[in-house]
Amino acid sequence: MQFSIPQSLKNLSELFPVSLYIVGGYIRNAIMGLPNTDIDIVSSLKLEEVEKIIKNSKFRMKIKSKTLGSAIIYLENGEEVEYTTLRRDFYPAGGAHVPEKVEFIDDVEEDAKRRDFTCNALYYDIKNDKVLDFYGGIDDINKKILRTVETPDQVLSHDGLRILRLFRFQCELNFKIDKQTRLSAFTYINNLRDVSGERFIYEITRILHSPEKYPKIAKKNAYMSALKQFNKAKLWPIFGIDCQKIKFKMVKKVERKSKGFLIDVIDTVNPISISYYLNLILTDSFKMPKKMVEQYINILSGYYEALNHQQNKPYFFKYFNNFPEIYSLLLHKSKYLANKYQFFYKYIISHKLIVTIKDLKITGEDIKKNYPTVSAKRYIPILESLLSDVFDGLIANEKQELIEAVEKKLKFL
Secondary structure, eight states: OOOOOOHHHHHHHHHOSSOOEEETHHHHHHHHTOOOOOOEEEESOOHHHHHHHHTTSSOEEEEEETTTTEEEEEOTTSOEEEEEEOEEEEOOTTOOSSOSEEEEOSOHHHHHTTOSBGGGOEEEETTTTEEEESSOHHHHHHHTEEOBSSOHHHHHTTOHHHHHHHHHHHHHHTOEEOHHHHHHHHHTGGGGGGSOHHHHHHHHHHHHTHHHHOTTTOOTTTHHHHHHHHHHHTOGGGGTOSOSSOOOSHHHHOSOHHHHHHHHHHHHHOOSOHHHHHHIIIIIITOOOHHHHHHHHHHHHHHHHHHTTOOHHHHHHHHTTTHHHHHHHHTTTOHHHHHHHHHHHHHHHHTTOOOSGGGSSOOHHHHHHHOTTSOGGGHHHHHHHHHHHHHTTSSOSOHHHHHHHHHHHTTTO
């Protein structure tokens, strides 16, 4: 079996006094004829030993974790590979993604026991041009089956993340899950509680976009196989979503799968306040960055306010910047409303109307300078009122005219 290995990686292997192996997805993808990006390599050398042998070479190393024996090695051509020392992992009872103790070893077959699925437990000996397959991974790849290396309970009982990865690989690779592996995944489904919100949203996003990963073997709506399993397992409350089953409709229609997923969540839960609920699950449960949360809330609030027939002017004051994405969502719900708002959006652009207070030729500092007794709390309401007047053509967006108009606003705001 021949593999296309970067020459720089072959050069690195020549520096090693022991066998250097490529492990995992790279080998799996090569067998399946799929593109490769990440390369993981392993050997029996500890990090300090690797540092010594590459010290005066063109290779560089950056340690990730001394405890786990992992590092990034920068190859001659600038590519990065992840290096790990062969090891045996020991996990605490009760479920945990990170082992509580590791033991560095020189037995590659023993290292294979800590892998998740047979298709990912293949080792390619670079020097000897040989594949090591301890668990029948090649046969499982040919049969398109996802199966754990050891017994499913041994592999899945301590790591909820592996359960998520199981369903992701099912979607990305278009594989079937071995019966016993599936049963074990459901047995330990509560271990998903140990998966961080950030990692959950990362995995669920990759599941939602799984057909894009390997278009050559993609199955349309492949992600639905995982989402149906999640519904069956009733796992959504684990991640702060107030329902046991989600009715999936929009996620099947829209290109922006994460937005479609959240629309289906909202339509299922039907919260009193959409913005409050989104902030709750995206910030508290998924730990998404603040700016990203604000953008999601704006886009989805804009989608629902359009469905509620919000008036054009206040609508675009709030949602103008994100309207192109809102429009792409609306098209799948109501073409009439999508085109109605799209017409006004184009009108704003063609007539160069301003829709945000940032576009005004006056700021809070101008109000402060010309009306020093006015409380700073009143600046935004005043500016918003001026924006409305400019939009309606009642006053021009000229600094002096706006400053003079402030005096009239002070009587009412």
